[in-house]
Amino acid sequence: MSIKVPVPEPLQRRHRQTLEGRAWLGHLPASLHQAIEQWQLDVDLPSGALPWHGHTGIVVPVRTSGGAPAALKLAFPHDEALLEPLALTLWSGQGAVALLDSDASLGALLLERLDQSRPLLKIPMDEAIAVWGKLLKDLSIHPDARPEWRLIPQVAATAERYCDELPQRWADLAEPFPRWLLEAALEVCQTHGAVSRRSNNDVLVHTDLHYLNILAKTGTPVAGEADAKDYVAIDPQAKVGDAEFAVAPCLWNRLEDLPHRNAEAGLRRRASQLAQAAGLDEGLAVAWTIVREVENALCYLEEAGHSGDATRSLWVASTMAGKTLPDLPAAHQLKTLH
Numbered sequence: 377m378s379i380k381v382p383v384p385e386p387l388q389r390r391h392r393q394t395l396e397g398r399a400w401l402g403h404l405p406a407s408l409h410q411a412i413e414q415w416q417l418d419v420d421l422p423s424g425a426l427p428w429h430g431h432t433g434i435v436v437p438v439r440t441s442g443g444a445p446a447a448l449k450l451a452f453p454h455d456e457a458l459l460e461p462l463a464l465t466l467w468s469g470q471g472a473v474a475l476l477d478s479d480a481s482l483g484a485l486l487l488e489r490l491d492q493s494r495p496l497l498k499i500p501m502d503e504a505i506a507v508w509g510k511l512l513k514d515l516s517i518h519p520d521a522r523p524e525w526r527l528i529p530q531v532a533a534t535a536e537r538y539c540d541e542l543p544q545r546w547a548d549l550a551e552p553f554p555r556w557l558l559e560a561a562l563e564v565c566q567t568h569g570a571v572s573r574r575s576n577n578d579v580l581v582h583t584d585l586h587y588l589n590i591l592a593k594t595g596t597p598v599a600g601e602a603d604a605k606d607y608v609a610i611d612p613q614a615k616v617g618d619a620e621f622a623v624a625p626c627l628w629n630r631l632e633d634l635p636h637r638n639a640e641a642g643l644r645r646r647a648s649q650l651a652q653a654a655g656l657d658e659g660l661a662v663a664w665t666i667v668r669e670v671e672n673a674l675c676y677l678e679e680a681g682h683s684g685d686a687t688r689s690l691w692v693a694s695t696m697a698g699k700t701l702p703d704l705p706a707a708h709q710l711k712t713l714h
Contacts, residue, residue, distance in 0.1 A: 381408050381419060381436055387429045391452060400452050407450055408436065411484040415477060416441040417448060428492050430611065432457060437489060445489035445594065446476060453483050456584075456613040461485060462524040463614035466580055471514030472609045473591075488608075494592035496607060501633050503602040504587060505646070508626060509653025510604035511590060516579040516619045516654075531581060531617025531664075536569040538562070538671060545674045552677055553690055553701065560697045561670035564663040568618070577618055584613040586625035623650050623661040624668040628692050631707050639707035640695045647696065662696050669693035684711035 383404060391397030412419065417438040421427060428435040433451035440446055451457035464475035464485075474488035496504045519525045539562060546558050582589075589611050596606035615621065627647055634642040647665065651658040669689045676686035688710040694701040704710075 381405070381421065381434075382426055383434060384426045384429045387431075387434060390431060397452065404434070404450065407482045407484065408434075408448070411448055411450065411479060411482050411486075412438070414479070415448075415486055417446070417486075420445065435487075435492075438486075440476075447487045447489045449485040449487055451483050451485075457483060459528060459614045460612055462527055463580060463582070463612040466517065466522060466524050466528075467515060467612075469608075470517065471511045472582070472612065474608075487610075489594055490591040490608065490610065491594050491596075492591060494598070495588045496590040496602075497587040497630070499602045501630065501646075502649075504630075505626075505649050505653050507602050507604045507607050508585070508587075508590065508650065509655075511607060511609055512582075512585065512619060512622055512654040512656075515582050515585075515609060515622075518579055519616065525616065528580065528614050528616045530578075531615045531621050532569055534615065535565040535667065538565045538667065539569060542671065542674065545678070549674065549677050552686075553673065553694075556699075557666075557670060557690075557694055557697060557701070561667045561693070564667045568660075568663075578616050579619050581615045581617055581619060581621050582609055582612045583615050583621060584611060584625055585609055585622045586629045588629075589625075618660060618664065619654065620651070620656050620661040621664045621668070623647065623654075623656065624665040626650055627665055627696070628669060628672070628688060629712075631688070631692075631710055632712060634707050636708060640700050643692065643695050643707070665696045666693050669696070687711070 383401065388401060391401050411417070417440060420437040420439050427437070432454060433449055436448045438446050438448045451460070461475060461478040461480070464472055469488070473490060475485060476488065477486040478484065496507060499507070542558060542562060546552070590607050590609050592606050593608060597603075627643060631639075634646070647662055648658055651661045669692045673686045673689035673693065676682035676689060687704060690701055691704050691707065691710055
């Protein structure tokens with residue numbers, strides 16, 4: 377029996393641009409069919425509705441053979457997607473969506489069903505920060521003897537690589553922002569790279585822990601103040617290293633919630649509140665944010681059509697470095713990222 381699941385147009389448009397993407401889209405219906413058959417699932421998608429999707433994957437609501445709600449995710453094969461089942465296995469439902477089964481040959485994950493209509497994006501900022509901090513504590517587990525740990529890349533190794541790569545990329549782009557900001561990022565990388573890595577501080581880090589990647593569990597109360605136990609993280613991009621590396625996505629998102637007057641101070645205050653909520657070193661959280669946003673800015677500048685994203689990254693990076701670059705738009709005029 378053929379199982380028809382529509383592929384959302386934005387996902388098709390994104391992946392039609394490359395040969396690999398077109399091949400993945402071509403195999404997607406067969407992969408969905410095979411996953412549904414082998415796990416004995418029923419598609420639980422209302423007539424005419426589209427499945428959920430992100431930039432690199434599709435998520436179909438399903439029910440298991442016993443009638444329990446679940447979610448079937450198929451992702452375009454890339455490094456973060458290959459690491460996702462490893463990280464979810466290590467967390468084992470502690471602060472993250474529960475992994476029910478996986479098939480690496482299909483790039484398929486069978487996951488706990490969550491309420492996709494209730495991301496942390498939709499709750500007041502003070503409540504969101506409290507939930508985020510509790511989740512980060514739960515997610516920050518230390519390495520043990522399980523074999524999955526050996527396959528997760530290290531933050532320190534990433535920093536070491538940036539020491540070599542960022543100066544050349546900056547030069548290749550004709551020095552698109554002041555040298556001092558590049559050097560601020562490089563100093564952090566040199567201090568916290570592989571040579572000076574503090575392995576006793578290593579934890580499993582969800583490096584994309586922004587407000588849309590935290591969803592409420594199904595069946596939890598909708599009214600009242602948000603409770604951290606009702607939320608879990610999805611879509612991990614896992615690394616091993618300082619938990620402070622996880623703060624940055626919560627600073628480059630929800631810029632529209634910053635105060636109109638002195639948004640720069642508001643961003644620095646948000647960083648402090650996030651660090652306090654999760655029991656982190658505030659200075660280290662700021663330092664890693666500078667690194668990540670400098671690298672993000674270079675990535676955006678290397679791709680056509682992303683100048684607005686690059687401008688946002690430079691505003692965040694320079695603001696966290698204590699000297700917002702001149703001639704940038706005000707915070708509320710920056711391109712939002714959701």
